Amino acid sequence: MSSHYEAPVRKPLVLGDKSYGDISNDIARPVETPPNTDWWIAFSIAMVAFLWGLGCMAYTIGTGIGTWGLNKTVGWAWDITNFVWWVGIGHAGTLISAVLLLFRQKWRMGINRSAEAMTIFSVIQAGLFPIIHMGRPWLAYWLFPIPNQFGSLWVNFNSPLLWDVFAISTYLTVSLVFWWTGLLPDFAMIRDRAVKPWRKNIYSLLSFGWSGRAKDWQRFEEVSLVLAGLATPLVLSVHTIVSFDFATSVIPGWHTTIFPPYFVAGAIFSGFAMVQTLLIIMRKVSRLESYITIQHIEMMNIVIMITGSIVGCAYITELFIAWYSGVEYEQYAFLNRATGPYWWAYFLMMSCNVVSPQIMWVKKIRTNIIVSFVISIVVNVGMWFERFVIIVTSLHRDYLPSSWTMFSPTFIDIGIFIGTIGFFFVLFLLYARSFPVVAQAEIKSILKSSGENYKKLRDK
């Protein structure tokens, strides 16, 4: 017992009187029991939204990008907003599993699996938008530097859009192997307790024959650590490069050096908010309150509050620098954002992202589940509007007042966005019923140091 000492000020991360076997039972339960009516209702709604989105995508591809609300002045609006929003949401997963692993934060273990799942599912949604916007999505492989029959026709490695292709592909695939490697012991746990042959076969396949030898575990831990070390700069680079899509242009409002850190903070902010939204529901539905505790919710709220404040600082710095630069185009871009025809979007962005998380300074509020849930949704709305404000307000009034215009989405634009939300939830709901949603092997390794029953035993 003495080797499992943990300072008594640390609150337990596994509540209740749990043994190793109890943990297996609790994590395997959602996989082994049939879903209830609520799950089917949620799944049906998500599926309908997804199908609607698919229809809108098919219409876009069949008819052309003219079906969107874009025009000569605003050539980039709803699609890129959604792309950046989804990529941003995708940042929390790797942040939780990689950065918190490097910092040895044990509370990551209750939430990292679902956060990584969410990362992968949201990066898939993000990837859809540039592919649809190509107009001819079957030529998407032209994004890669493949020798071809068009003479010396190569992709342009000077372009931030191509950097994005490499960054997002690397991020998606590395997150996927990170997730899957962590899943192997947990799939093996479900495989070895499966009674039905079909379930045993499926989880045998998924677990890649994981046996849990001492040498496997030694390598597993080393691989997790090194992957975390690789994924940490990777996650920061991905949103940095997404911000380069804007920052390397010469559009007033986009051409700012603060964009990389500001985008990364915003991505973590929105990602944690989405994790919060999903896990507050999941812990209740899958009865995981012992593993995803109020303390986990509080920790995430603290991260949301801090990153929200960083984003707030960035908004104000931008305004100051625009004024201080003395460039009138730059000044007008920001004045127009705050007071122009899109003032309401700017106001939503400011109030949702900067003001609303500040209530988390009060401990009573940040440990309240309902408030946390509401704030997490408010933050995601705010972060969508942040991208909308940055993109549309910078474009819609350009250098030539005769070409000033407004952007309004068509129902196709809105339909594709709703479709990606539906697709995301379809994937997440399927995941919640078929995957071990908590990294149970890792939880078992901290049970003796951070389990409530063991802590009590030590206190005696």
Next chain:
Amino acid sequence: MSLKRLHVLFDDDDILLDAVKEIVKSKIYIHEVYTPFPVHGLDKAMKLKPTKISVATFIYGCIGFTVSILMMNYIMIVDWPQDIGGKPSFSYIENMPAFVPIMFELTVFFAAHLMVITFYLRSKLWPFKEAENPDPSTTDDKFLIDMNSGSNLSKTKSMLKKMGAISIKEVKE
């Protein structure tokens, strides 16, 4: 005197760790230990060599870095140099700042994927691979030592019992 092979089950990681240390001390060969989660200190107790996978990963990263430079140098400088925005691309080093993001991404891409592939191959993990843990409870809450019986079977058994083994099974070699 024939050596028998034993499968010894434990239900606690601390007891297992003490038992492994004891067995190693009495010079009985341990074939393998199966655990449901990483038991810290087990590899040292079993005298396993540290894994060199991070060294391999460093080399993989270097390969990725080199591949990215060779690729972009060929594509952007050698095969079809262009003058983009008044910035002609006739020299890799002068155009290098624009290539840094992809040099970084490919380094990470190669390092991460080749490391994971190495891990999967070395630990024999791939689709349709049959699991090799002798007792299914070792992925749940039990710990199994696959060991030789030593020269005196009954003495080994009583030692294991004393150390807290919950079951001892003799298995065929």
